[in-house]
Amino acid sequence: MSQVTVTEHLLLHQKKTPMATGRFTSLINELILSAKIISREVTKAGLVDVLGFTGDTNVQGEKVRKLDEFANNVLIHRMRRSGVLCAMASEENGDLIHISGDLPRGDYILIFDPLDGSSNIDVNVSIGTIFSIYRRPLKKTGDKPSMQEVLQSCDKQICSGYFIYGSSTMMVYTTGEGVHGFTLDPSVGEFLLSHEDMKIPDQGKIYSVNEAYWNSWDPATKEVLAHFKSTTNNLGQPYSSRYIGSLVADFHRNLLYGGIFMYPARTLDDGSKGGKLRLLCEAAPMAFLVEQAGGLATDGTQRILDYKPTELHQRVPLFIGSRNDVEKVAEIYTKHQEQK
Ligand code: AHG
Ligand code: MN
Ligand code: MN
Numbered sequence: 001m002s003q004v005t006v007t008e009h010l011l012l013h014q015k016k017t018p019m020a021t022g023r024f025t026s027l028i029n030e031l032i033l034s035a036k037i038i039s040r041e042v043t044k045a046g047l048v049d050v051l052g053f054t055g056d057t058n059v060q061g062e063k064v065r066k067l068d069e070f071a072n073n074v075l076i077h078r079m080r081r082s083g084v085l086c087a088m089a090s091e092e093n094g095d096l097i098h099i100s101g102d103l104p105r106g107d108y109i110l111i112f113d114p115l116d117g118s119s120n121i122d123v124n125v126s127i128g129t130i131f132s133i134y135r136r137p138l139k140k141t142g143d144k145p146s147m148q149e150v151l152q153s154c155d156k157q158i159c160s161g162y163f164i165y166g167s168s169t170m171m172v173y174t175t176g177e178g179v180h181g182f183t184l185d186p187s188v189g190e191f192l193l194s195h196e197d198m199k200i201p202d203q204g205k206i207y208s209v210n211e212a213y214w215n216s217w218d219p220a221t222k223e224v225l226a227h228f229k230s231t232t233n234n235l236g237q238p239y240s241s242r243y244i245g246s247l248v249a250d251f252h253r254n255l256l257y258g259g260i261f262m263y264p265a266r267t268l269d270d271g272s273k274g275g276k277l278r279l280l281c282e283a284a285p286m287a288f289l290v291e292q293a294g295g296l297a298t299d300g301t302q303r304i305l306d307y308k309p310t311e312l313h314q315r316v317p318l319f320i321g322s323r324n325d326v327e328k329v330a331e332i333y334t335k336h337q338e339q340k
Helices: 006-014 022-043 066-080 118-123 211-216 219-229 247-257 279-292 323-339
Strands: 053-057 063-065 085-090 108-116 127-135 159-165 169-174 179-185 190-195 206-208 260-263 296-298 318-321
Touching: 006 022, 006 179, 006 190, 022 066, 022 108, 022 127, 022 159, 022 169, 053 066, 063 066, 063 118, 066 085, 066 108, 066 118, 066 127, 085 279, 108 118, 108 279, 118 127, 127 247, 127 279, 159 247, 159 279, 169 190, 169 247, 169 279, 206 247, 211 219, 219 323, 247 260, 247 279, 247 318, 260 323, 279 296, 279 318, 296 323, 318 323
Parallel strands: 085 108, 206 260
Antiparallel strands: 053 063, 108 127, 127 159, 159 169, 169 179, 179 190, 260 318, 296 318
């Protein structure tokens, strides 16, 4: 493995990106330190009392696990003091997290899912942290950024990525110049470049979806699944089905092997319809990564990066992965829409 650290890699790339500053590097370094602390705690799960629930319910109506709360607290505590942010948003917090007046501020906005794959925490299955970075719009200088300043079009992200706590701990990120992966070398405590310029195969062999929701899917979604199982698809044979239940882990595998991750809209008991995954802290950062790796991300028909969020915790259906596979999904959805 190379000896190139994330900081060295960023400095190299910053020369090519005139927008980039040393402040951005320090933002990434603070994120890395937070992730190392989270990784350390995740590895100790089972030995110390970090398994199970806190007894609280988060803004999404989900039960909060102790490690969710720990990861969220680490990120908020560290990033608040980084001196380069003007606001943050977390999957676990209902409102924006502002930087109090006594702390130095910058013009970056950080949005994160502190621990993704909560249901896998207690069973030793890979989980992750997802992050997305925007710049505060120019000319806006007031103390607290408004919600409108945070709810920027998803294609305005300047950086996104994830940390995956798996058989090794990795960081995968993009600043719009390709996707690069680093593996934590525990003996030196640094993330070292292990996967430079990652590209997702155009044609996947894997589909990842929670198929237990079959009965709440519309006919177009059912046709999508039938396509991937058929012998008349591009492969000429059924795809393999792999579903971990941690978006980070399912995405990471598909990025390396090729494939499509799907979380389609479901018709719910109350008749409403919608996706589960969060646009700002899950779908958009992954969409930026996948496009930089040569893949695609849509809600079925609309490109995820074209979304302009209307609320902080907006949810969206998600189809993300290999180009041919996502294009096929869009073709099937479009056909069904035209038939209506
Ligand atoms: P989180 O743990 O941050 O709440 O995210 C869980 C997400 C995502 O990681 C995963 O792909 C999906 O929820 C799993 O949902 P289902 O259990 O409905 O399949
Ligand atoms: Mn998540
Ligand atoms: Mn989470």
